[in-house]
Amino acid sequence: MDDAKTRTRRQILEVAAEILEREGAGAVSTRSVAAAAGIRAASLYQLFDDKDGLLAALAIHGFDLYLAEKNALASTDDPVADMRRGWDAHVDFGLRHPAFYLLMYGTDRPGRRPPAAEQASGLLRGFLDRAAAAGRLRIPSALAAQLTLAAVTGVVQTLIGLPAEQRDLALSTRMRDTLVDSLVTDPPPVADAGLASRALALDAALTTSAGAALPLRPAETALLRDWLHRLAR
Template identity: 70%
Template sequence: MDDAKTRSRRQILEVAAELLERRGAQALSTRAVAAAAGIRAASLYQLFGDKDGLLSALAIHAFDLYLTQKHTLSSSGDPVDDMRRGWDMHVDFGLEHPALYLLMYGTDRPGRRPPAAQKAQELLMTFLGRAATDGRLRVPPVLAAHLTLAAVTGVTLTLIGIPEGERDPEVSPRMREALIDALTTDTSPAPDSTLAARALALDATLSRADPATVPLRPVETALLQDWLQHLAH
């Protein structure tokens, strides 16, 4: 795609996002977006196909906005505190952009999610991988990621459905702390820590290590990680 088409596509998505947030999903017809963008409907169809194509592109655009904010969260040095900050940023984004958030996480068909969601999942795994490497996770990072996403999207969607003046400000932090208590330990494991915590920490360290620095063949590393994951349960 050439630069002119890329710019045109981005401008249309920005107009569509503004229209979605201002007037809701029912107002987001291809004709309305084309009119708001000052283009012919035929031009919009050339770029996005039908309305489903526009919505898919808009979901990716929403994830790009989300990830731009998420990447501003530098590590604090405490992986559990980073989990808290990541949770708060996620909820704040959803409440600031409710219509976009519903497009991102309120799938219209079971099993369907925008490809850009994988990038957000990978970023979450990065935060949880740090916690596991430090011996702070009670469960494997993949399970922790599924539980975290289920909890944070559930809270955000629930809050979006409540009028702003009626939202209880304790809902999000209480759920956040309940989840963190369930997933993490208070401190890094001591030498006499549980076998599960130490196995998780070593598994996470191997996952994040440069393969060239691991004195095992790939098949041996995979076998060791399989054993470690069994020990962690």
């Protein structure tokens, strides 16, 4: 595509995006966009074929905006906290760009998703793979990603459907925490668990299990605890 066509395409998308965010997808037509952009409808058809092509391009544009924001999120040394931050950023984007969001995550045809949606899914998998590598996920990251996407898109679309004065972000927070808590395990006693801290953790477990039936004789338990205390020095 030459520079002139690239500039025209960008201009059309910017104008269409303004109409979309101001009036919703129903107001985006080839005629309205061409008129607002000051071009002939024939020029628009050459670049986007029809209204469906224009809306598909707008969905990709929306994912580009979304990915730019998500890529700007810095990771921390706590992958589970990053999962929660990623959820909150997703919800925030959807509520700031509701018309774009519905175009991005809704569909009028089964199996039809913009290519950029796969990049967004890849970012989500990245958060979850880090949690899995840290031993914090209860289930495979691919399944966790599907559950997370289903939950967060449901929350955003529910909130978008409510009048602004009735939107309560506590709904998002509660769903986020319920989902994340169901997906992750408790953290280890110490983030950087060395031999000493692991020995102390096992000694603590023996203490809390003192009333339970242990597969050791009392003398063996005492000997084990002596070894643990030596390892913990």
